Amino acid sequence: MEKAALIKAKNPYPKKKLSKKQREALEAWGFIGVGFLLFVVFMLYPLIKNFIIAFMNYSINPNKPSTFVGLANFKRAFVSGGILEESQKFYLALKNTFLAVLVTVPFQWFIGIIIAIAIDSLRRFKLFYRFMLYIPVISDWLVVAILFKYLFQPTSGSLVNAFLLKLNLISKPIGWFENAGTANIVIWSLCIWKGIGWVMMMYTAALQDLPKSLYEAAMVDGANKKQLFYKITLPLLSSRTYFIIISLIIGAFNILLQVMLITNGGPLGQTDVLLNYMYNKAFTSFDFGYAAAISLIMGSILITISVLQNKITKKTEIEF
Amino acid sequence: MKKYSIGQIFLHLFLLMFVIAAIIPFLNMITVSLIPNSYILPTKPQILPESFKAISFVNYKKVWGRESFGRYFLNSVFVSSMATILTMFVSTLSAYGFARLNFKGKKIIFNLYVFSLMMPAVLAIISQFTVLQKLKLINTYTGLILLYVSGGVAGNTFFLKGFFETIPKELEESVIMDGGSRWTIYRHIILPLSKPALGTLAIGVFTGTWMEVFTALVVLTSKSKRTLPIAMKLLQNGRATEWGLIFAGSIIVLIPILIIFIIFNKQFIKRSGAEGAVKG
Amino acid sequence: MSIKKVFALILSALIILSVFSGCGKSAATDNSTNNTNTTADETKLKGEIEMWSTFTELENKVLTEKVIPAFNQKYPDIKVNVTPMPSGDDYKKKIITAATTGTTPDLARIDITDIAQYANEGFLLAVDDLPGFKELKDATFEGPMDTNFFNGHYYGVPLDTNTKVAIYNKRLLAEAGFTEAPKTMDELEQAALKIKEKKVKGIAIGGANTWSMPPYFLSLGGKFTDENNQKATGYFNSPESVKALEKIVEWKDKGIIGDCLLGGEGTWEGFNNAHYMMLDDGPWWYPANKEQKEVKDNVIFAPIPKGAGGSVSIVGGEDTIIFKDSKNKEQAWAFAKFLASDEAQTIFAQELGMMPVCKATANKDVVTNNPILKVYVEQLSSTWARTPSAKWGEISNVIGEAFEKALRKKATPKDALDAAAAKIDELLSQK
Missing domain, CATH: 1.10.3720.10 (MetI-like)
Structure with a gap:
């Protein structure tokens, strides 16, 4: 390793003609080159293809012709009409996706950060808590979805109903999957249950990573613990928040298995979400052009959100 | 010092609450995995096996032996x-x-x-x-x-x-x-x-x-x-x-x-x- | 302008020519294959073929350890490799990926409802011109055979089949005043109304979907499409269909259908807890539940009760298909045929209690001496195969939604079926 480092240090770009800027750029490509190449070949290329397909009546069989249809796929989603009323289903899925973002993201984020800070201020058993709370993150989707379905059974004996009955919060067992509202609650609680541990891990990493020197300097200046927390810890954590929130929003847009396995869109397709809708179009109907259009719409919404969020949070981001 | 400990106890209680919420379905999963021939899930969710006699590692052996x-x-x-x-x-x-x-x-x-x-x-x-x-x-x-x-x-x-x-x-x-x-x-x-x-x-x-x-x-x-x-x-x-x-x-x-x-x-x-x- | 015309003329002439020559060619090759390819020749085929299988581990074991050795006694030089595949969505994606890149195996076990879609995409080999197809078709049950039919061709041969029959809790049925299974839907209703007094739901329909509803909907006189699967209007919303759905809604209102219909306690759970008196299910139900208290020595198997439409059930199962890109089509065909043959089907029935697709097997002791299997095989002669359409997935959603709307009182049965019929017509007309 040392040797490699030396060779690289001595002999990367021996020509002295390069300006400092050019040299830096070359070095940069040395660092990002491999990653970029892989990204272009395996990620960007499929995305570009996906973009083109969105404007086609696409046939997956390469021997069968695919035709360009302009904006027809987008029109189907946005403009109502036709016997099949596709746009109605699209808007329903869109609405549920937005609801999922609005509900699951704040809960996961808030509980996650509180837990991360709480664990961090413990003197003992830190690993125990992290371990326990990480279990939901790594549990198999199929299994936990089945379990959630089962915990929320409409009978009075099911765990959730029994618990609520005992607390006198409800007078008779709830039929959770009978209507869209309560069915969505089941889906969301699974998302939150599984997501908290991830947020906790992310913030834990951030907390561990806080520069020691800052704390020392502040201590020298006579800051107390409270001040340290509010003046240093929180602002520093907030620098990670952009990444975490964006990831959570992307996660909420990508809710798929939860819906597929718990309600499969029911009752009457009222709990359908965008990704499930898109996947059904693609792999149940082989309607790949339309599905690609939906995925473009999803992507555009997400990008808009992230750009807006970046504009808002930039002010709090800390630069050294 | 004492105040600090109370805070710690409070934190532990707070976190334990979440730990319970996190592992209840998981315990349920373990319990089900110990029931042989379970083509249906038990009617009442079991967080712990009904009795030690009911525990069977047959499923684990089966998976392992595949x-x-x-x-x-x-x-x-x-x-x-x-x-x-x-x-x-x-x-x-x-x-x-x-x-x-x-x-x-x-x-x-x-x-x-x-x-x-x-x-x-x-x-x-x-x-x-x-x-x-x-x-x-x-x-x-x-x-x-x-x-x-x-x-x-x-x-x-x-x-x-x-x-x-x-x-x-x-x-x-x-x-x-x-x-x-x-x-x-x-x-x-x-x-x-x-x-x-x-x-x-x-x-x-x-x-x-x-x-x-x-x-x-x-x-x-x-x-x-x-x-x-x-x-x-x-x-x-x-x-x-x-x-x-x-x-x-x-x-x-x-x-x-x-x-x-x-x-x-x-x-x-x-x-x-x-x-x-x-x-x- | 004239140039265009000339072009058009030449083009159409070329097309006509190619069509003719194409026909001539295929006819010629057909003749030659029919003449030369006797069974004696086929057994001399050499090579290695691969089959993707969605069987369970136990079933795969029978396939590789019993069925394939039997095949190799006849065809000693064809080596068959079986690759187990997970069923469901991932399997579909795996097939699409393989088919679009030409990396498919030679054969695959495919759910009967997916045949039309793959065939429509041009992934599958039409088998109706292959040697021995006609004999095989005649020897096979019509219901399972028809699941391979799409756009005028057969794209596979049946591998395994199943249907659903009525299963009763003997004790509860006796409490409802019946010593044997209800013969008609009216009797079933009568029994269900009686057992309602004991807080037991008489009929457990598994959901408002196209797997659970058809036995009741069809037996009560409902129809989905015309016989050629071209049109739903006038069939799915015919007075008979409306009446059938109205009856099911009425049952629900009377409180004799289990909560499983709309997502409550599942049919198996409810039956095993003595909450439901009757359910309908396939041959896999008994082996999975036979140890349950309510099941052991306490069940009656019977055909779906008769209604205005007779006793009609739904057919399920899988077919063996050959991919167009297969390099060993003859060998693959030999194996596909063998899997549907009496010999292979007998092994499957013997070892696994699987329902045979071959008529001859159904008359053998292994089936007739099995009282449960016998009921299933009898029901098989009166079944409905789900509409063979590349759009079946969407059609199925439309049908399910119509049923659910009516059951949830979001629409009258007539309105729900009218709207759905129009949608199904639209879907059937696409492509």
């Missing part, structure tokens, strides 16, 4: 470890480049990375598969691992860049003054100082690849090359689903991840600096 279980397990260990190591290498290099170096197009490429995370591509796997076919990498671990590593580049760069940027620049300047290169900085300053982030990422990457089914199923065709999650997925074949077997399988799959979690936490994600400072 055809080439050991082989699939080792395949998974190999694929996940290689994918994790390579991902860590490529991602840290990449993130360092974006965090510290300036070059033309940096902003555009980084934005491309972030945006790519937001675009679900329906047929991505088919395009990827076509590329692999042209590279003659179908049904090879190289092909599968390449897909795993590529899939992580954008997200991991995004994740690590933030961490690398919080490392004080003064530390690097001293290296440069001593005549060190970027590589030295990367190797001796950035990496050691971001251990918690790297540990977290490694856990995430390992977990992700360890449990990944779909890409593995598509890329690897021959039976002998398959990974564990595919073997577990086969448990669901047939019209009658034996839940006990599936739950037992999912617990067996979980165990290695838990071990990795503990090891990486102990090795990397230890509170090193700040706590000492606070205590002092």
Whole structure:
């Protein structure tokens, strides 16, 4: 390793003609080159293809012709009409996706950060808590979805109903999957249950990573613990928040298995979400052009959100 | 001192509440996995087995005894470890480049990375598969691992860049003054100082690849090359689903991840600096 | 302008020519294959073929350890490799990926409802011109055979089949005043009303979907489409269909259908807890539940009760298909045929209690001496195969939604069926 480092240090770009800027750029490509190449070949290329397909009546069989249809796929989603009323289903899925973002993201984020800070201020058993709370993150989707379905059974004996009955919060067992509202609650609680541990891990990493020197300097200046927390810890954590929130929003847009396995869109397709809708179009109907259009719409919404969020949070981001 | 302890007790109680919420379904899962011939789930959710007599490890034995279980397990260990190591290498290099170096197009490429995370591509796997076919990498671990590593580049760069940027620049300047290169900085300053982030990422990457089914199923065709999650997925074949077997399988799959979690936490994600400072 | 015309003329002439020559060619090759390919020749085929199988581990074991050795006694030089595949969505994606890149195996076990879609995409080999197809068709049950039919061709041969019959809790049925299974839907209703007094739901319909509803909907006189599967209007919303759905809604209102219909306690759970008196299910139900208290020595198997439409059930199962890209089509065909043959089907029935697709097997002791299997095989002659359409997935959603709307009182049965029929017509007319 040392040797490699030396060779690289001595002999990367021996020509002295390069300006400092050019040299830096070359070095940069040395660092990002491999990653970029892989990204272009395996990620960007499929995305570009996906973009083109969105404007086609696409046939997956390469021997069968695919035709360009302009904006027809987008029109189907946005403009109502036709016997099949596709746009109605699209808007329903869109609405549920937005609801999922609005509900699951704040809960996961808030509980996650509180837990991360709480664990961090413990003197003992830190690993125990992290371990326990990480279990939901790594549990198999199929299994936990089945379990959630089962915990929320409409009978009075099911765990959730029994618990609520005992607390006198409800007078008779709830039929959770009978209507869209309560069915969505089941889906969301699974998302939150599984997501908290991830947020906790992310913030834990951030907390561990806080520069020691800052704390020392502040201590020298006579800051107390409270001040340290509010003046240093929180602002520093907030620098990670952009990444975490964006990831959570992307996660909420990508809710798929939860819906597929718990309600499969029911009752009457009222709990359908965008990704499930898109996947059904693609792999149940082989309607790949339309599905690609939906995925473009999803992507555009997400990008808009992230750009807006970046504009808002930039002010709090800390630069050294 | 006493006040401090009460605070601690309160914190423990607060956290225990969440621990209970987190593991109740999990306990339920363990209980079901101990019931033989469970084609239906017990009517009343059982958090603990009814009695010790009712416990049976038949499901675990069955899963363990399935055809080439050991082989699939080792395949998974190999694929996940290689994918994790390579991902860590490529991602840290990449993130360092974006965090510290300036070059033309940096902003555009980084934005491309972030945006790519937001675009679900329906047929991505088919395009990827076509590329692999042209590279003659179908049904090879190289092909599968390449897909795993590529899939992580954008997200991991995004994740690590933030961490690398919080490392004080003064530390690097001293290296440069001593005549060190970027590589030295990367190797001796950035990496050691971001251990918690790297540990977290490694856990995430390992977990992700360890449990990944779909890409593995598509890329690897021959039976002998398959990974564990595919073997577990086969448990669901047939019209009658034996839940006990599936739950037992999912617990067996979980165990290695838990071990990795503990090891990486102990090795990397230890509170090193700040706590000492606070205590002092 | 004239140039265009000339072009058009030449083009159409070329097309006509190619069509003719194409026909001539295929006819010629057909003749030659028919003449030369006797069974004696076929057994001399050499090569290695691969089959993707969604069987369970146990079933795969029978396939590789019993059926394939039997095949190799006849065809000693064809080596068959079986690759187990997970069923469901991932399997579909795996097939699409393989088919678009030409990396498919030679054969695969495919769910009967997916045949039309793959055939429509041009992934599958039409088998009706292959040697021995006609004999095989005649020897096979019509219901399972028809699941391979799409756009005028057969794209596979049946591998395994199943249907659903009525299963009763003997004790509860006796409490409802019946010593044997209700013969008609009216009797079933009568029994269900009686057992309601004991707080037991008489009929457990698994959901408002196209797998659970058809036995009742069809037996009560409902129809989905015309016989050629071209049109739903006038069939799915015919007075008979409306009446059938109205009856089911009425049952629900009377409180004699289990909560499983709309997502409550599942049919198996409810039956095993003695909450439901009757359910309908396939041959896999008994082996999975036979140890349950309510099941052991306490169940009666019977055909679906008769209604205005007779006793009609739904057919399920899988077919063996050959991919167009297969390099060993003859060998693959030999194996596909063998899997549907009496010999292979007998092994499957013997070892696994699987329902045979071959008529001859159904008359053998292994089936007739099995009282449960016998009921299933009898029901098989009166079944409905789900509409063979590349759009079946969407059609199925439309049908399910119509049923659910009516059951949830979001629409009258007539309105729900009218709207759905129009949608199904639209879907059937696409492509």
